[in-house]
Amino acid sequence: MLKALVTDVDGTITDQRRRINTGAVEAIRTLVDAGVEVVLASGNTVCFMDGLCKMVGTDGTIIGENGGVYRREFPGTLRIAGDKDASTGAFEVLRDYFADKGTDLELFSAQYRFADVAFARNIDPDEARAVIRDRHLPVRLLDTGFAIHLQALGVNKGTALRELAGEMGILPSEMMAIGDSENDIEMLEVAGVGVAVANAPAPTRSAADWVSERTYGDGFVEAVKKYYPDLFIRSRLTTI
Numbered sequence: 372m373l374k375a376l377v378t379d380v381d382g383t384i385t386d387q388r389r390r391i392n393t394g395a396v397e398a399i400r401t402l403v404d405a406g407v408e409v410v411l412a413s414g415n416t417v418c419f420m421d422g423l424c425k426m427v428g429t430d431g432t433i434i435g436e437n438g439g440v441y442r443r444e445f446p447g448t449l450r451i452a453g454d455k456d457a458s459t460g461a462f463e464v465l466r467d468y469f470a471d472k473g474t475d476l477e478l479f480s481a482q483y484r485f486a487d488v489a490f491a492r493n494i495d496p497d498e499a500r501a502v503i504r505d506r507h508l509p510v511r512l513l514d515t516g517f518a519i520h521l522q523a524l525g526v527n528k529g530t531a532l533r534e535l536a537g538e539m540g541i542l543p544s545e546m547m548a549i550g551d552s553e554n555d556i557e558m559l560e561v562a563g564v565g566v567a568v569a570n571a572p573a574p575t576r577s578a579a580d581w582v583s584e585r586t587y588g589d590g591f592v593e594a595v596k597k598y599y600p601d602l603f604i605r606s607r608l609t610t611i
């Protein structure tokens with residue numbers, strides 16, 4: 372049995388409006404109660420993830436800010452893997468560029484971020500990528516479908532997962548990762564089994580070993596039942 376499941380949050384255990392899927396919460400609790408490690412891996416902030424871990428019932432092992440931060444369990448030591456100066460500097464260049472064109476960039480939760488920068492999707496990501504490329508800015512732009520992120524080069528959910536696996540004493544090959552967007556590609560490739568939910572775009576689906584038929588949180592539940600069938604047969608029997 373896969374020893375750990377690493378799941379993205381927005382678009383994977385939620386619906387398209389970021390409302391959590393209650394079936395996904397129940398599936399996570401079934402895994403946790405069966406001794407499977409569940410890691411939440413998101414572009415969201417540490418404080419967001421901490422609240423989510425507490426309310427869902429995981430042990431606090433997280434990847435936040437698209438791999439810019441990660442931590443093994445509560446209380447744990449928060450590791451910072453990103454470069455906030457690089458992300459902030461690149462944001463300021465983009466802010467000025469788009470302001471000259473009449474578009475203001477709206478930051479998301481800046482005061483709670485240690486590594487990356489996140490802002491509203493009111494610009495063309497490819498136009499912003501062209502500015503980053505032309506100005507040789509040392510960041511990568513990620514469009515998660517919920518926000519745009521600027522992240523230091525070489526930092527992603529996959530690099531953080533490799534580091535976390537060492538702290539967890541689990542091989543990446545013993546893990547399953549599930550996601551919905553381009554910011555999940557690396558962790559789908561690092562994990563032994565990578566799954567994309569059906570709402571994922573083509574590059575993310577291509578990086579997956581398997582793609583669910585159902586979308587969003589329902590796709591997450593479908594995937595968990597596929598790869599941990601015994602847990603759900605047993606839990607269904609106990610509920611009869």
Ligand SMILES: O=C(O)COP(=O)(O)O
Nearest residue numbers: 380381413414415515518
């Ligand atoms: O923070 C975001 O933009 C999306 O978050 P996610 O990585 O959980 O999908």
Ligand SMILES: [Mg+2]
Nearest residue numbers: 379381382551
């Ligand atoms: Mg997502």
